[in-house]
Amino acid sequence: MASARLENSVSAQAIRNGDRRALARAITLTESTSAKARAASEELLTSLLPYTGSSIRIGISGAPGVGKSTLIEALGAHVTGMGRKLAVLAIDPSSRRSGGSILGDKTRMEQLARNPNAFIRPSPAGVALGGVARRTRDALLLVEAAGFDVVVVETVGVGQSETAVASMTDVFVLLIGPGAGDELQGLKRGVMELADIVLVTKADGNFQQAAARAAADYAHALHVMRPKYPSLAAQVLQVSVLEGRGLKEVWSAVHEFHSALRNSGELSSLRAQQLDIWFGQELEQILSEYLFEDPEIAQEAAQMRDRVLMGDLLPSAAARNLLHSFRVRTPLHRAAPPK
Numbered sequence: 001m002a003s004a005r006l007e008n009s010v011s012a013q014a015i016r017n018g019d020r021r022a023l024a025r026a027i028t029l030t031e032s033t034s035a036k037a038r039a040a041s042e043e044l045l046t047s048l049l050p051y052t053g054s055s056i057r058i059g060i061s062g063a064p065g066v067g068k069s070t071l072i073e074a075l076g077a078h079v080t081g082m083g084r085k086l087a088v089l090a091i092d093p094s095s096r097r098s099g100g101s102i103l104g105d106k107t108r109m110e111q112l113a114r115n116p117n118a119f120i121r122p123s124p125a126g127v128a129l130g131g132v133a134r135r136t137r138d139a140l141l142l143v144e145a146a147g148f149d150v151v152v153v154e155t156v157g158v159g160q161s162e163t164a165v166a167s168m169t170d171v172f173v174l175l176i177g178p179g180a181g182d183e184l185q186g187l188k189r190g191v192m193e194l195a196d197i198v199l200v201t202k203a204d205g206n207f208q209q210a211a212a213r214a215a216a217d218y219a220h221a222l223h224v225m226r227p228k229y230p231s232l233a234a235q236v237l238q239v240s241v242l243e244g245r246g247l248k249e250v251w252s253a254v255h256e257f258h259s260a261l262r263n264s265g266e267l268s269s270l271r272a273q274q275l276d277i278w279f280g281q282e283l284e285q286i287l288s289e290y291l292f293e294d295p296e297i298a299q300e301a302a303q304m305r306d307r308v309l310m311g312d313l314l315p316s317a318a319a320r321n322l323l324h325s326f327r328v329r330t331p332l333h334r335a336a337p338p339k
Contacts, residue, residue, distance in 0.1 A: 059165035062175030087143035178211035204240035
């Protein structure tokens with residue numbers, strides 16, 4: 001009953017008018033696992049597509065404790081102070097017991113949460129790879145349609161999250177602690193190659209010299225790497241939220257990088273690539289869901305899994321056999337879409 005009320009209570013026009021409650025309900029609708037809710041959210045998103053795509057999409061990641069939320073709150077105050085509207089999609093670790101968010105970003109960004117030109121939506125990462133909720137892309141389109149012209153996607157931490165966030169944002173910002181220069185060799189090269197801007201945080205007090213060394217080390221590392229874009233070099237900046245230093249420079253770097261991408265035509269190419277990745281991921285996920293709707297196939301999958309775990313069958317062979325069984329039982333040209 002509650003799901004049905006939700007499906008019928010979300011208006012595209014209300015979202016376009018900036019109704020916060022309608023926006024929150026729409027995001028909740030996209031996160032629902034109900035088939036009816038999924039159909040309703042796809043219909044809603046399709047009607048809003050013409051009003052999306054005009055924001056600056058920023059991905060922010062870094063190890064736990066590096067100061068992601070602190071930086072976002074301070075940067076958010078700076079950006080909204082310039083007359084812009086900022087949305088933060090914060091992907092929190094999930095509780096294994098409840099499935100809900102653990103950290104609670106509205107609690108960690110209290111001032112920004114009260115800002116009338118800001119919108120914060122914490123979502124549990126769930127089982128999605130990379131610490132990014134499966135429906136984060138949907139939420140991104142919704143906040144754009146609601147008129148937010150700067151969207152920040154904050155991730156759980158370092159790992160696959162960088163690749164996931166880079167596949168849905170325009171500018172990827174990697175946060176590094178002031179003592180991280182000594183551990184440069186331990187950081188994955190792939191993470192550095194994704195970064196458009198590296199921010200060394202907490203560059204103040206006793207950490208100021210360490211932050212300067214870390215910034216120099218990372219600037220050198222980026223210099224010897226092949227650039228992500230031939231015409232654009234990644235930048236390394238230092239920032240101190242405590243002393244209010246570097247925030248203006250951070251926003252200028254993000255804005256200038258985004259403008260350069262747009263003016264060169266690389267932004268259009270980047271977003272086209274991201275849509276292609278999104279399509280592939282959704283296709284894989286939906287095919288998997290469709291496959292296991294057949295109870296006999298699900299039972300056979302369990303048997304195949306047992307054989308794999310016992311070492312009797314290769315995972316690739318098991319998967320191929322299972323797909324063959326599915327095609328024999330339900331030819332794809334006759335298969336009805338899942339209800």
